[in-house]
Amino acid sequence: MVKPVIFAICLGVLLSKALSIPLRSFADIELIGSQKSLFPFLGGSAPYFSFPANYGIPTDIPEGCRLTQVQMIGRHGERYPTRSEAKDIFEVWYKISNYTGKYEGSLSFLNNGYEFFIPDESLLEMETTLQNSIDVLNPYTEEMNAKRHAREFLAKYGKLMENCTNFPIFTTNSKRIYDTAQYFAEALGDGFNISLQTLSENSSSGANTLAAKSSCPNWNSNANNDILMSYSRDYLENISDRLNDENKGLNLSRKDAAALFLGVPSS
Ligand SMILES: *[C@@H]1O[C@H](CO)[C@@H](O)[C@H](O)[C@H]1NC(C)=O
Ligand SMILES: *[C@@H]1O[C@H](CO)[C@@H](O)[C@H](O)[C@H]1NC(C)=O
Ligand SMILES: *[C@@H]1O[C@H](CO)[C@@H](O)[C@H](O)[C@H]1NC(C)=O
Ligand SMILES: *[C@@H]1O[C@H](CO)[C@@H](O)[C@H](O)[C@H]1NC(C)=O
Numbered sequence: 001m002v003k004p005v006i007f008a009i010c011l012g013v014l015l016s017k018a019l020s021i022p023l024r025s026f027a028d029i030e031l032i033g034s035q036k037s038l039f040p041f042l043g044g045s046a047p048y049f050s051f052p053a054n055y056g057i058p059t060d061i062p063e064g065c066r067l068t069q070v071q072m073i074g075r076h077g078e079r080y081p082t083r084s085e086a087k088d089i090f091e092v093w094y095k096i097s098n099y100t101g102k103y104e105g106s107l108s109f110l111n112n113g114y115e116f117f118i119p120d121e122s123l124l125e126m127e128t129t130l131q132n133s134i135d136v137l138n139p140y141t142e143e144m145n146a147k148r149h150a151r152e153f154l155a156k157y158g159k160l161m162e163n164c165t166n167f168p169i170f171t172t173n174s175k176r177i178y179d180t181a182q183y184f185a186e187a188l189g190d191g192f193n194i195s196l197q198t199l200s201e202n203s204s205s206g207a208n209t210l211a212a213k214s215s216c217p218n219w220n221s222n223a224n225n226d227i228l229m230s231y232s233r234d235y236l237e238n239i240s241d242r243l244n245d246e247n248k249g250l251n252l253s254r255k256d257a258a259a260l261f262l263g264v265p266s267s
């Protein structure tokens, strides 16, 4: 007998950031979607890309076996920066936007009417959607990503679901995760009767959660700090030095250079 298909779209940590390339000129249009090669170098701050090495368990069905059940666990997709990241981003943006000289060198693209990619603070923490993107041509919205994921899921497992049209999708109460689950469910189409079930991320949830950060007493965000600290951060100073040399008086700090990775222009 085919067991019900159960999905969980979950987990509270961030995958990738909102990047939107403002529409200014023909040259900008040509750049849209052309800078994927940068993504692996942004320290996780990039739209989703498939990790370029072998990863995970192959999804081919082993010989002699029959697939009877699929459980999918997903994350939220591209989002605007979090509130805490935004503090650093705004700080560097204020320095850059209050600079009175002509931008030189790597920052010279700002002379062409760059539009800051966070038009409104209410967008912080939110998923990127077609509606809240500055540029409707943004190819990296979470909305499109979740919907594409659903279509791929249907292509792969649709047959298995032919007798299973009523099922729940579980999500956490984080808005961006809820939104991802909803876009995924929507894109599965009218043939399914899906109930979206919300499980809280609050500490009071105990083990009844999909994102066990607050509710897991042993969770330690700093567990691997010693490993992180063993890597040099000189490259940040080099970046700020280079930008400051090109733009006298800009006075970017190492921290500012780090904030540039968090979503300030990648174009
Ligand atoms: C200039 O910087 C200040 C904070 O120091 C900020 O309040 C202001 O909005 C900035 N101006 C612009 C145009 O970004
Ligand atoms: C769905 O039900 C039909 C009729 O009982 C059956 O022939 C078919 O194999 C079922 N599909 C799956 C994927 O189990
Ligand atoms: C859809 O699912 C709900 C439970 O979430 C159920 O109450 C309802 O009867 C279902 N509707 C159909 C048409 O199967
Ligand atoms: C979250 O958990 C705390 C501590 O367990 C509890 O006091 C609070 O009422 C919970 N909040 C919600 C919205 O459930």
Ligand SMILES: *[C@@H]1O[C@H](CO)[C@@H](O)[C@H](O)[C@H]1NC(C)=O
Pocket: 234, 235, 238
């Ligand atoms: C930083 O710049 C110095 C001086 O140019 C150079 O020797 C060093 O290799 C650079 N470090 C990194 C990480 O790029």
Ligand SMILES: *[C@@H]1O[C@H](CO)[C@@H](O)[C@H](O)[C@H]1NC(C)=O
Pocket: 249, 250, 251
């Ligand atoms: C940049 O730093 C120099 C030296 O510390 C200082 O004289 C100058 O006022 C600063 N410029 C700005 C725009 O903060």
